[in-house]
Structure formats: structure tokens, C-alpha cells
Amino acid sequence: MSKVILFNKPFDVLSQFTDRGTEGSPRRTLSDFISVPNVYAAGRLDRDSEGLLLLTGDGKLQHRIADPTNKMSKCYWAQVEGVPSDEALEQLRSGVKLKDGMTRPAxxxxxxxxxxxxxxxxxxxxxxxVPDSWIKITLTEGRNRQVRRMTAAIGHPTLRLIRYRIGAWTIDGINNGDWVEIEV
Structure with a gap:
């Protein structure tokens, strides 16, 4: 059995326990919320994104969760500018051409x-x-800032991004800034 921490990461928090940023401008890190020793983030979530971040001390489990070759699905809620048309959503479903190549279909x-x-x-x-709306996007890869780049590519920049689910784990019942520990 391994323990996994499901953390509902707030906006403007780094997905690491220490801040190696510039001196004099301390940024919030995981250590401001989680005091469990010997756990590490399985993957990351950008500072300006919110929602589910998994932590574990089990290296094999951490690799299985974070490695994109395992294609563990991740579901995001994105608040975007405008209201995407059916054609725009179909672009996301078919894959979007980004500077680093085509994305997998979402x-x-x-x-x-x-x-x-x-x-x-x-x-x-x-x-x-400019109206805004929400879309749900599920990915099986994890490129840097991928959801934001995909929504921008279809003409609907992301205003707010929340990771709702990784694999079978969700943020259901976990308040923002709180965490729960489970055995897997």
C-alpha cells in the first residue's frame, strides 16, 4: 500500500516545497499547506492554475502518475473568453497544432x-x-501549459484553469487549499 495526498492547489502556489525564485519576493509553495514528510508532487500544476495535485512518496507510483507515456487522463475545467463554437470544440477533439507539434485528440x-x-x-x-464560458477538456498527455495553448489556438484564451481529475482521483469534497490522504 502506498499513500497518496490529493491536494486542491490554490492559485499562485508553486507545485514544489521550496521556492528557488528571486530573493525578496517569497512565493507560496506546497510547504505552506502540507507538512507530511517524504512526499513529492507526481507531476506539476502551473502556478496560475488551480485544482488537483497528487503527492506520494512511492517513486514507482509517482512515475506511473506523471509519465505521459502512461496516458493517465487528466480532466480540466477551463473558463475561456467567448463561447467556443462546435467547430472550435471539434478542433480540440481532433488535436491542435501547437509550436511543438500536434496535440493528441482531447x-x-x-x-x-x-x-x-x-x-x-x-x-x-x-x-x-466579451462573454466568457466554461469548457471541460480531458487530455492524455501533459505538455507545458497545454490547455492554455490549445484554447488560445482555437481563439478562446483561458481565463481560469482548474484541474478536476487525474485518473480516478478528483477534487470532489476537498476545499481549495486543503488535502486528504488515501491509501492505494
């Missing part, structure tokens, strides 16, 4: 705004003349 659909969404600090910028 599952993509419009969704209602999440019912149990915490406020983000600072809040996203709203533009009076």
Missing part, C-alpha cells in the same frame, strides 16, 4: 460553471463586452 465539451467553485484571489479579469 475530449472537449461545453459545461455549466462549476457549482461548488471557490473564489479566486485575485479574481479573473472580466471584460464587459
Amino acid at each position: 475530449k472537449a465539451a461545453r459545461m455549466e460553471p462549476p457549482a461548488t467553485l471557490w473564489p479566486r484571489t485575485p479574481p479573473i479579469r472580466f471584460r464587459k463586452n
Whole structure:
């Protein structure tokens, strides 16, 4: 049995335990939230993204979760500028050409705004003349800032990004900034 920590990472928190950034501007890290020794993030989540981050001390499990060759699916909720058309969503489903090549096909659909969404600090910028909407995107690869680059490529920049699920694990019932430990 291995222990896994399911952490609902807040916005503006680094997915590491220490900050090697510039001196004088301390950034929040995992150590501000998690005091369990000998666990490490299985993968990462950008500082400006929120939601599920898995941590474990089991190196084999960590590799199985994080290695893109294992194709463990990850589901994201993206609040985007505008309302993507069916054609735009089909582009996501077919794969999008990015500077580093074509993405694998993704599952993509419009969704209602999440019912149990915490406020983000600072809040996203709203533009009076540009509507926003939510889409659900499921990927089986993990390129750097991939969801943001994909939504921008179809003309709908991401305003807020929340990772909802990794494999069978979700953030259901975990408040933002909180974590739970499970055995697997």
C-alpha cells in the first residue's frame, strides 16, 4: 500500500516545497499547506492554475502518475473568453497544432460553471463586452501549459484553469487549499 495526498492547489502556489525564485519576493509553495514528510508532487500544476495535485512518496507510483507515456487522463475545467463554437470544440477533439507539434485528440465539451467553485484571489479579469464560458477538456498527455495553448489556438484564451481529475482521483469534497490522504 502506498499513500497518496490529493491536494486542491490554490492559485499562485508553486507545485514544489521550496521556492528557488528571486530573493525578496517569497512565493507560496506546497510547504505552506502540507507538512507530511517524504512526499513529492507526481507531476506539476502551473502556478496560475488551480485544482488537483497528487503527492506520494512511492517513486514507482509517482512515475506511473506523471509519465505521459502512461496516458493517465487528466480532466480540466477551463473558463475561456467567448463561447467556443462546435467547430472550435471539434478542433480540440481532433488535436491542435501547437509550436511543438500536434496535440493528441482531447475530449472537449461545453459545461455549466462549476457549482461548488471557490473564489479566486485575485479574481479573473472580466471584460464587459466579451462573454466568457466554461469548457471541460480531458487530455492524455501533459505538455507545458497545454490547455492554455490549445484554447488560445482555437481563439478562446483561458481565463481560469482548474484541474478536476487525474485518473480516478478528483477534487470532489476537498476545499481549495486543503488535502486528504488515501491509501492505494
